[in-house]
Every structure is written in structure tokens, then in C-alpha cells.
Amino acid sequence: MNRRHPHPPRIAGWILKRTARYEENFAIIGDFDEEFQEVARERGALFARFWYLRHCLRSSPVFIKDSVYWSFIMLKSYLKIAFRSLKKHKGYSFINIFGLAIGMAVCILILMWVLNELSFDRYHEKADHICRVTMDIELGSTLHTPVTLTAVGPALVRDFPEVVTATRIDPPNRASVKYGDKLFQEARVGYAENAIFDIFTFPFVSGDPRTALEAPYSAVITESMAKKYFGDEDPLGKILRINNERDFSVTGVVKDVPPNSHFVFNMLCSFQTYLKEGDVRDDQWFDVRFYTYLLLDENIDIKNLEQKLPAFIDKYLGEAMKASGGSIKLSLQPLKRIHLYSDFERDMSANSDITYVYLFSGIAIFVLCIAAINFINLSTARSSTRAQEVGMRKTLGAVRSRLIGQFLGESLIYSICSMVLAMVLLKLSLPFFNSIIGYGLRLNFVQAPWLIMAFLALAVIVGVFAGSYPAFFLSSFQPVRVLKGFLKVGTSNSHFRRVLVVFQFAISIALITGTLIITRQIMFMKNTNLGFDKEHVVVIPGMNEGLRKSYLSIRGELLSLPGVIDVGASDLVPSRGHLVGSFLPEGFADNQRQTLDYMDVDAHYIPAMGMAFVAGRNFSEELSTDQDESVLINETAAKKFGWDNAVGKRFVFRPPPGQEGETTYVSVIGVVKDFHMQSLRKKIEPLIIFYDSNNLFSVSLRLAPENITHTMDLLKKKWGELDPNRPFNYFFLDDAYDSQYRGEERLKNITFSFSFLAIFIGCLGLFGMASFTAEQRTKEIGIRKVLGASVTGIVRLLAKEFLLLVIVANLIAWPLAYWAMNRWLQSFAYRTGISPLLFGFSAVLAISIALFTVSYQAIRAALSNPVDALRYE
Amino acid sequence: MKELTKIEEILLLAIWKLKDDAYGVKIRKYVSQIVGKDFTYGNLYSALSQLSKKKYVQKTLGEPTPDRRGRRKIYYTLSPAGVKALKTARDMNQKMWEGVSDYAFD
Numbered sequence: 001m002n003r004r005h006p007h008p009p010r011i012a013g014w015i016l017k018r019t020a021r022y023e024e025n026f027a028i029i030g031d032f033d034e035e036f037q038e039v040a041r042e043r044g045a046l047f048a049r050f051w052y053l054r055h056c057l058r059s060s061p062v063f064i065k066d067s068v069y070w071s072f073i074m075l076k077s078y079l080k081i082a083f084r085s086l087k088k089h090k091g092y093s094f095i096n097i098f099g100l101a102i103g104m105a106v107c108i109l110i111l112m113w114v115l116n117e118l119s120f121d122r123y124h125e126k127a128d129h130i131c132r133v134t135m136d137i138e139l140g141s142t143l144h145t146p147v148t149l150t151a152v153g154p155a156l157v158r159d160f161p162e163v164v165t166a167t168r169i170d171p172p173n174r175a176s177v178k179y180g181d182k183l184f185q186e187a188r189v190g191y192a193e194n195a196i197f198d199i200f201t202f203p204f205v206s207g208d209p210r211t212a213l214e215a216p217y218s219a220v221i222t223e224s225m226a227k228k229y230f231g232d233e234d235p236l237g238k239i240l241r242i243n244n245e246r247d248f249s250v251t252g253v254v255k256d257v258p259p260n261s262h263f264v265f266n267m268l269c270s271f272q273t274y275l276k277e278g279d280v281r282d283d284q285w286f287d288v289r290f291y292t293y294l295l296l297d298e299n300i301d302i303k304n305l306e307q308k309l310p311a312f313i314d315k316y317l318g319e320a321m322k323a324s325g326g327s328i329k330l331s332l333q334p335l336k337r338i339h340l341y342s343d344f345e346r347d348m349s350a351n352s353d354i355t356y357v358y359l360f361s362g363i364a365i366f367v368l369c370i371a372a373i374n375f376i377n378l379s380t381a382r383s384s385t386r387a388q389e390v391g392m393r394k395t396l397g398a399v400r401s402r403l404i405g406q407f408l409g410e411s412l413i414y415s416i417c418s419m420v421l422a423m424v425l426l427k428l429s430l431p432f433f434n435s436i437i438g439y440g441l442r443l444n445f446v447q448a449p450w451l452i453m454a455f456l457a458l459a460v461i462v463g464v465f466a467g468s469y470p471a472f473f474l475s476s477f478q479p480v481r482v483l484k485g486f487l488k489v490g491t492s493n494s495h496f497r498r499v500l501v502v503f504q505f506a507i508s509i510a511l512i513t514g515t516l517i518i519t520r521q522i523m524f525m526k527n528t529n530l531g532f533d534k535e536h537v538v539v540i541p542g543m544n545e546g547l548r549k550s551y552l553s554i555r556g557e558l559l560s561l562p563g564v565i566d567v568g569a570s571d572l573v574p575s576r577g578h579l580v581g582s583f584l585p586e587g588f589a590d591n592q593r594q595t596l597d598y599m600d601v602d603a604h605y606i607p608a609m610g611m612a613f614v615a616g617r618n619f620s621e622e623l624s625t626d627q628d629e630s631v632l633i634n635e636t637a638a639k640k641f642g643w644d645n646a647v648g649k650r651f652v653f654r655p656p657p658g659q660e661g662e663t664t665y666v667s668v669i670g671v672v673k674d675f676h677m678q679s680l681r682k683k684i685e686p687l688i689i690f691y692d693s694n695n696l697f698s699v700s701l702r703l704a705p706e707n708i709t710h711t712m713d714l715l716k717k718k719w720g721e722l723d724p725n726r727p728f729n730y731f732f733l734d735d736a737y738d739s740q741y742r743g744e745e746r747l748k749n750i751t752f753s754f755s756f757l758a759i760f761i762g763c764l765g766l767f768g769m770a771s772f773t774a775e776q777r778t779k780e781i782g783i784r785k786v787l788g789a790s791v792t793g794i795v796r797l798l799a800k801e802f803l804l805l806v807i808v809a810n811l812i813a814w815p816l817a818y819w820a821m822n823r824w825l826q827s828f829a830y831r832t833g834i835s836p837l838l839f840g841f842s843a844v845l846a847i848s849i850a851l852f853t854v855s856y857q858a859i860r861a862a863l864s865n866p867v868d869a870l871r872y873e
Numbered sequence: 874m875k876e877l878t879k880i881e882e883i884l885l886l887a888i889w890k891l892k893d894d895a896y897g898v899k900i901r902k903y904v905s906q907i908v909g910k911d912f913t914y915g916n917l918y919s920a921l922s923q924l925s926k927k928k929y930v931q932k933t934l935g936e937p938t939p940d941r942r943g944r945r946k947i948y949y950t951l952s953p954a955g956v957k958a959l960k961t962a963r964d965m966n967q968k969m970w971e972g973v974s975d976y977a978f979d
Binding site: 005020024026027028029030031032033034035037038054058060061062063065066070301 | 905916921922940946
């Protein structure tokens, strides 16, 4: 150490340097040093070091306090400048803020939807240990379904200690429920074993969850259903009559099932009822009606248990499988995967798909990106106007970090303004969005503080992200160059902006094309000839046993109503489910049973529906043998079995294995022209049609197209006389059929909204760009006009550049849209082609929108007086 | 115009009295002497930056010396506004103490 100049303590020096954030920083440290040397000379180095430390520690709190104070003062100045520039450039500011706000609103909206999708079934306390048994049956063809064999549940609990408990569930279905004079059609009445309350979390309001469904003819209802039927009375012990057939006594009331469940019910009846009536037996293996849910031990790996299932099936069904040549494979599906990862036939509820979650998250990010891109775009475009300011600030001593802070701050102000606007937009658009997606998403900022946090986080991220480019770019300008007016926004920079415009227009065009293709596919599906006439057919489902017995006389009474043209009955109607069975056509070996759809009809159903015959004849009421010995098949079935002349061919019915009985035969008396039992997503399956008057659950009436309202009134009155104990419940076949495409309609609405949004945001960006270019080229345009350029020539000059971009965007969007939509169309067995006209249409649309957007600025620039233009400096 | 705080008044007077030698170390010593206790650099510069924001003082850069390890001094001088403020303060003080004899509190 230098004797003459002792060194002050390093730590103290460091503290001083960090805390004294004044412009006088260097002078302060200098003062400290000078006085330190003075003290050292007078009283020694050691004392001086203490002196230095003491003063430093006493000063630094004040320094810190002051630096905070001064940074607030600077912030105030930044804010002031930011608002001034916001006010000065009202058009730009509006585009910036509004575009970002829309992007944010859409993003948050989708975030809400995605979170809702991901939350399905997760509220059950034991959700991690619940799974359901699913089944793949191979019998001729495969059936992949969550409906399992009735005996599986009890047998699994018996055989595997790791299965804690199991319940079978008869999926909630429509049923009429009567209490006193209150009679309603309930949408979701199901059957379940009491173990359901051990497995799932359905909190009880009253009643005992341990025994609620133990006894036959007991039922648990939801809170809102209890209110509907019993008002303020105590529901426990009350008797509800279901379908005018059975009485159930209420033994429990649970809270309403949350809508984010794959399994929703209003009423659960005791499964014991089935067992008591002998309709179902615990040891019944070949009975496929119910869903089975398991609660597993906490330490069990599902995969592990799954591996033991083939042996389990073999133990109980090995023999029977060998005899029939089929196979059954059981799998376990974790509860949490049901909503997003199900691809089963005959599932309990229409599940969603994880692909949609990815798709929409992608769209959300896209829209947000477009908005953020606009922001960057406009900010960089404006950089030359702001460059003067930056130059001036730099000359007056602003440090780069301050400038960066200023620009980031400005962009944060914009993004926070956008956030507030986005909240308003979200609030306004939520009902519309809900109607599109068919959900009840609700916006409650008070109940969901995460929403505000999400908004804020989004605002900050977008603000920083969008502001960073201008912040770092502008602050790097050399003041001398800027002030001399040499600043030229570099060509690399304008390339960047072009790429951005192309990118967002490509997205918009792809979305427009997608919307058009989806719309066409939906139109195609609704207008295709289904093989029967779905118009003006009203269906009355759910005939009970009494009605079925007297069906013939009922038919006569219905036919006598004016306006009713024909009446037929069946067990199923098109679009409302299909049944699959395995049958043995003549000429096939016993272990080559074939899978066919099957349905039961009466002799009038097929002509009443307008279905046509390819060969043979219809069932006849007069021929008593038709009921037991004759069937119809469809064309597909005839083709499948290679029957060129199917009439007269037979099906073999053997007695069940291990049971006595005679082999019987039924012969094909007619071939029906193929008709679509299911939506056009599915191929027409081979179908066998029986004439069975005991199974006719639905009546279908063909009505005259005139005066349908009047006919319906008459029908309602008549039906009230025939079936006084149940509400009149009916639907129109075309509605039911079209409602199968609700998912596609929803997709169409969503892509439509998004393409609208995307193009709107894209146009805002384009508009900003165009006005900027027009401003930048004011001088050029002025000179051109002076030299005799025409207005149209100048408009063309300005518009050309942007049109080129939009055309490039088209070229990018087409293959993208083609690829995506082609993949989407693959999921339909019957589909339209992708017409090149659609691409042309979306191109013309995009170009004209772009032209319209640009031309306003272009024309304004072209019409301006060249004198003003050339004087603008 | 807002009145000066006592510490601002002392500082401005110090700067005026120190004339060409009004920089951190000297000002601090002078003020410490007046108030009779060790006046910290923190309080000194906090007050000085307020004064320069109010434009009562002007800053000029001085020469570096070896004792300061090469760091320049900042010299403070009164601006016309600062002089005016001091004058007002003096007038006010005189009015305040008028009629109070020099021995009144002894």
C-alpha cells in the first residue's frame, strides 16, 4: 500500500459506487477520497478507514432513497412523452392498441377454453386412481368401446386385490319422471351401484353416501332436480315414478354435477333394481350394456394391472372364445384421459379431442403473434420520426439504457391500454363465443384472480416483446447521423416488415380457405341423398311396453289424423345410434361369424321412410311367417357376403353354447338400397333388418308438408290420449340428423370467427404500413406529380408493392390450407373434393380487402397537392 | 416561490461564502461546523440535487487531484434565482427576529 496515499476500504467504496446514483456519482466518490486522505494525514490510516466506512454507511440509505425518488421523476417524464406521442399519432395508436387488444382477448378466451377442457373430471378426489374398463371385441370385425361385459366389474374386484371397488353404470339417458302432478322429461337418468360414491366425489347434501343406492328402487338426485320436483320440501323418502313403469324412493341428494365432467346425471337409480328384477345377473358374461369404473389401490400401476387382464379373460371366457373364433381384449383407461383421449364407439358422452386443444392453442398463439407483429411493425416503421427525438435526447446526455427503458415503457403503456380494452372486449364477446362452442364459460374477474394475473402477464410479455425491437434498434442510432437527417430505415428492416405482412396474410387466407371448405363439406353432408327422405318425418321415441303391445291400433289412430301420410315403427332411427351384432350367414364356417348392424322394424317402416328396394319384397303384415323366418339386408351386406342374388339366402342361428336347442334359419326376402343409418362421417355398414313387433320403441310419422304446425297440434292431443302419463316427446328426423354435424358447425363458426379476426388484425397492420409508406414517400410522390404523373399511376405505384405481398401470401397459404383441410376431410367417409375455385375465391377476397385497405392511403397521397409535399421540410 | 428549508438556506449561504471553493468536501465541512454535528454526504448531495433541480445552483466541473484519485470535483455556484431566494430568506429572517433583543433568551 502506498504510504502517502492509503487506500479506503474496498467494500465501502463498492457500496458508495452502487448506491450513489446521482449524475454527481464521480464527484461524490472523489469527495470521499479527498477527505479520507485528509483524515488519514491528520489521524492515521486506520482511523481514516473507520471514518470512511462510517460515513459511507450513514450516507448510503439517503442515496438509495434519492435514487428511487429520481427514477420516479424520470418515469413521470417517460409517461408524459409516451402519452404525448400516443395523442400525436392517434391513428397509429388506435391501430396498435386495438389490434393488440383483439389479439389478447382472443388469446385469453382460448386460454379459458383450453383450461376448461383440461380440467375435465379432475375435481374427483381420487381421480388419479380411477379408471374405466374398455373393451375391444373381435368377431368378424372389431368393436372398440367403453361398454363392457356385465360380469367384469364384480369379477375384477373378486380376483384382484388391487382393485378396491367397482361400479357398473347404465349411462344417463332420457326418461320421464313423475311426482304428483309434476311430470317432466329428464335428460339424464342413469343407474349405478352404490360404490360410485366411493369412487367419484359427488358431495351429498342429504342422505347417506354409504347406503344410498344399496337397496333396489332407491335413487339419488341432484340438488337442482330436488328443487324442481319438491321445492322446499325434504326430498328424502319421496317417491318418483320413472317412465310410468317403476317407482323409486329418493335416498340422497347430491350437489349438481359440474359441467366439466364426462359423466353428468340428474338422477341415479340403484343398480340393484336390475339385479332384483332378474334383468341382469352378476355372472352374466355375454351381456354388453354397462360401463364399468374401477377404483384402484393407490400404489398400483395401471399398466401393471392391464397386463394381467388377458389371463383374466382367458380364465372366464377362454372356452367360449375358442368356440366362436373371436377375441375380447380389456384395457383400462384412466379417468383423466377420458375427455380428451377417447376414440370409442358408443361412448357415454361426446368427448372432445386433444387435437382441438392443440389446434386452438395454436390459433391463439397465431392471433397473438399477428397482433404483436403489427405492433413491432408499426413501431419500427415509425422509428424514423422518433429517431430525431432519440438523437436529441442522446445529444443532451441520455444514456442508452435510459432510452431503452423509455421505449420499453412506452410499449408497456400501449400494451396495458390494450389489456384494459381486451377485458372489455372479452366481457362483450363471451356470450357470443359461448354460443359458438356450446359451453358456459364465465368471466368473473373477482372469482378468478388468475385471469387478471394472466392478462397482466400477457400485457407485460407482449409489451416487452413488442417494444424490444424499437427499443434496442432506435437507441442504437448515432445521434450525429440522425440529426443530420441521414437516417434511412435499412433495407434489411423493410424486408423484415414485408415478411411479417406476408406471414399474417398467409394465415388469414389459409383460415378463409379452411372456412370455405368446412362450409362446403357441411352443405354436402346435409344435402346428400341419404337413401331415405328425412324431411317432414316426426319421431316419437320411447314407447313403453303397454304402448308396444297395442301398437297396431295406435298406428290406425295416428293414420286417421289429417296430415299424416304414413306411419312406421322401429327400434332405432337413423342418426340415433346403431346396434352391432355377429351373425352367421349361410356358407360361412361357424367360427367365421360376421359383424353386422341390425335393426327391428315393422312392415310399414321402410316404405314410410322412402327407402327403396333393390331386389325382393318388403315384410308383409299378412304373412305370419315373416316375423320369425324372414329378414332384409342392405346392398352393402349382400356385397360383403358375395351374394349376387341375395333373395333366398339364409342366416343360421345356433343355440347359445352349452344350451340345448334347435338350429334355426331365417331367409333374406329383400335387399334394401343402401341408406345412411349414421352420419356421413361413417361408411355405410352391412345391415340386417328384422321384423319384430315386440321391439318397436320409436314411431316415425311422415307428415304432409302443408300445415305441419296444425298436424303437430293434433298429434300432440292424440298422443296425450294414448300415453297420458308421460310428456309428449318428439323430434324431427332432419333436425336429429343434422345435429350430428354440430361439431362441424362449431368448427366452421370458430374458423370463420378466427379468419375474420385474423384478416381484421392483418388489415390494421397493412393500413398502418401503407400510411407509413405514403408518408415516407411524400417527397417522391410530390416530385412525380410535378413531373406529370397521373393520380391513377401513383395509386398503382403505391398499391403494387402491397398487392405483390398479398399474392405471395396466397402462394404460401394454399398448400398449407390444402394439406390441413385434406387431412380434416379424411375423417369423413363421404366427402366433397377440394375445389380450386375455393382457393381462387379466398385469393380474390384477400386481394380486394388488401386493395381496399391500401387504396385509402394511396389515393390520399396521390391527390395531395405537390406543393405541400415538397414544402414539408 | 416556496420558502427555502433551513438546510437549503444553509447550503446556499455556504456556497455563496465559499465562492470559488464551493465543492463537496468544503461545503460538507462548513455545514457540519454550522450545525455542530457531522453532516453526511448523503444528506448533502440529496439536498444539492434538489437545489440544482430548482435551478438555484449551477454546476461546473473542476480539476482532478491525486487525493481524489483522478475524479473531478463539481463546483457549485449560485444562480440568479438562488441569490434571489437567499435574499428573500434573509428578509424573512430579519422580519421574523425583529424586535427580539439579542439577549432575549439568555
